[in-house]
Amino acid sequence: MTVGEALAATTARLATAGVPTPDVDARWLLQSVVGGPGARVRLDSRRPLHSEAAARLAEYVTRRVRREPLQLILGSVGFRHLDLLVRPEVFVPRPETEVLAGMAIAALPAGGGGVVVEPCTGTGAVACAVASEASPRLVVATDTSAAAVQLAQDNAARAEVAVDVRLGDLLDPVPADLRGEVDVLVSNPPYLAAGELRGLEPEVVNWDPHDALVAGPTGHEISDRLILQAPQWLADGGWLVMEVDPERAAATVARMTAAGLADARMHNDLTGAARIVTARHGA
Ligand SMILES: C[S@@+](CC[C@H](N)C(=O)[O-])C[C@H]1O[C@@H](n2cnc3c(N)ncnc32)[C@H](O)[C@@H]1O
Missing domain, CATH: 3.40.50.150 (Vaccinia Virus protein VP39)
Structure with a gap:
């Protein structure tokens, strides 16, 4: 799976769960699994998402679908x-x-x-x-x-x-x-x-x-x-x-x-x- 595919799938899953800003949240979660906790990295949608990052993303998405605040999943807030x-x-x-x-x-x-x-x-x-x-x-x-x-x-x-x-x-x-x-x-x-x-x-x-x-x-x-x-x-x-x-x-x-x-x-x-x-x- 590429980063772009993961972003699209995450956005869709959060939207279906009723999360208010699914696209913004999906991007933050992707940035965090690609760049580290709270990171603001540029996402290259063509790059593959490694299995470790994909597993972490799956865990984060499960938590967000249960409506745990995004900031608690990321561990910090600006x-x-x-x-x-x-x-x-x-x-x-x-x-x-x-x-x-x-x-x-x-x-x-x-x-x-x-x-x-x-x-x-x-x-x-x-x-x-x-x-x-x-x-x-x-x-x-x-x-x-x-x-x-x-x-x-x-x-x-x-x-x-x-x-x-x-x-x-x-x-x-x-x-x-x-x-x-x-x-x-x-x-x-x-x-x-x-x-x-x-x-x-x-x-x-x-x-x-x-x-x-x-x-x-x-x-x-x-x-x-x-x-x-x-x-x-x-x-x-x-x-x-x-x-x-x-x-x-x-x-x-x-x-x-x-x-x-x-x-x-x-x-x-x-x-x-x-x-x-x-x-x-x-x-
Ligand atoms: C709305 S939060 C605000 C936290 C922080 N100042 C902020 O703006 O993000 C209110 C805080 O007041 C604390 N609190 C509640 N009653 C209090 C009291 N009688 N004396 C001191 N702190 C209290 C709560 O534990 C909580 O951390």
């Missing part, structure tokens, strides 16, 4: 300029969160330095991107999942950046001497209500950890707690930068204002959805 490890028990970073990381970077002091805290870090995507693209003095990240903490530590080491990753609820594990010193508090917390999982794609419902998706009965529970804690931790002029469900963005802005934060507003992601909210501490 996030801004980083290549992050992903693992089954940790939320897979989404492209829209790259905008959140960019806004956190833009909110840091222009001349470098600054303290960044990221509760709900998951793979560590946002914390690692900020640490690698800006020059903060300190980046602290937290998560209640031990698997996420381990993965975020592994990703920080892989990206060769300093991120202090701690296990625990929101800001509880952050050193107390950072109260009033945080320049950017950035987070993509769980923001769905339990009933909202119904109707989502199998890749989300069956693979993303429940605690990464669902905040509680209303979806606001975790972001509300973070908003209430933010004024005690932010420096004067420091920013809270949060990813939210676009359906909840306006309500989140109102809650930020009610908590005493200034300039609360919504920002669009790359698809035009109001997915980011920001507010400032101080006059």
Whole structure:
């Protein structure tokens, strides 16, 4: 079988299984078996596909047909300029969160330095991107999942950046001497209500950890707690930068204002959805 024939057969098999982007996924899987995990090689459709690569492709296709996320099969995902490890028990970073990381970077002091805290870090995507693209003095990240903490530590080491990753609820594990010193508090917390999982794609419902998706009965529970804690931790002029469900963005802005934060507003992601909210501490 040639690479071209394998690509056509894989695309057809994924399409029949209802995978949303069969052609894109087939190409990624082929690139990975030909060039190695996460590789972006040019596929020469006339070349033969060796038996070892064909066997690996068959295994990957079986997994994708069962709707295992493509990123978990490949083992890593691109996030801004980083290549992050992903693992089954940790939320897979989404492209829209790259905008959140960019806004956190833009909110840091222009001349470098600054303290960044990221509760709900998951793979560590946002914390690692900020640490690698800006020059903060300190980046602290937290998560209640031990698997996420381990993965975020592994990703920080892989990206060769300093991120202090701690296990625990929101800001509880952050050193107390950072109260009033945080320049950017950035987070993509769980923001769905339990009933909202119904109707989502199998890749989300069956693979993303429940605690990464669902905040509680209303979806606001975790972001509300973070908003209430933010004024005690932010420096004067420091920013809270949060990813939210676009359906909840306006309500989140109102809650930020009610908590005493200034300039609360919504920002669009790359698809035009109001997915980011920001507010400032101080006059
Ligand atoms: C939507 S995921 C976001 C992960 C990552 N920041 C990203 O954008 O890819 C939410 C993360 O919050 C963590 N989490 C849930 N409740 C938490 C809490 N009370 N305190 C800290 N982390 C929490 C979950 O384990 C999960 O890793």
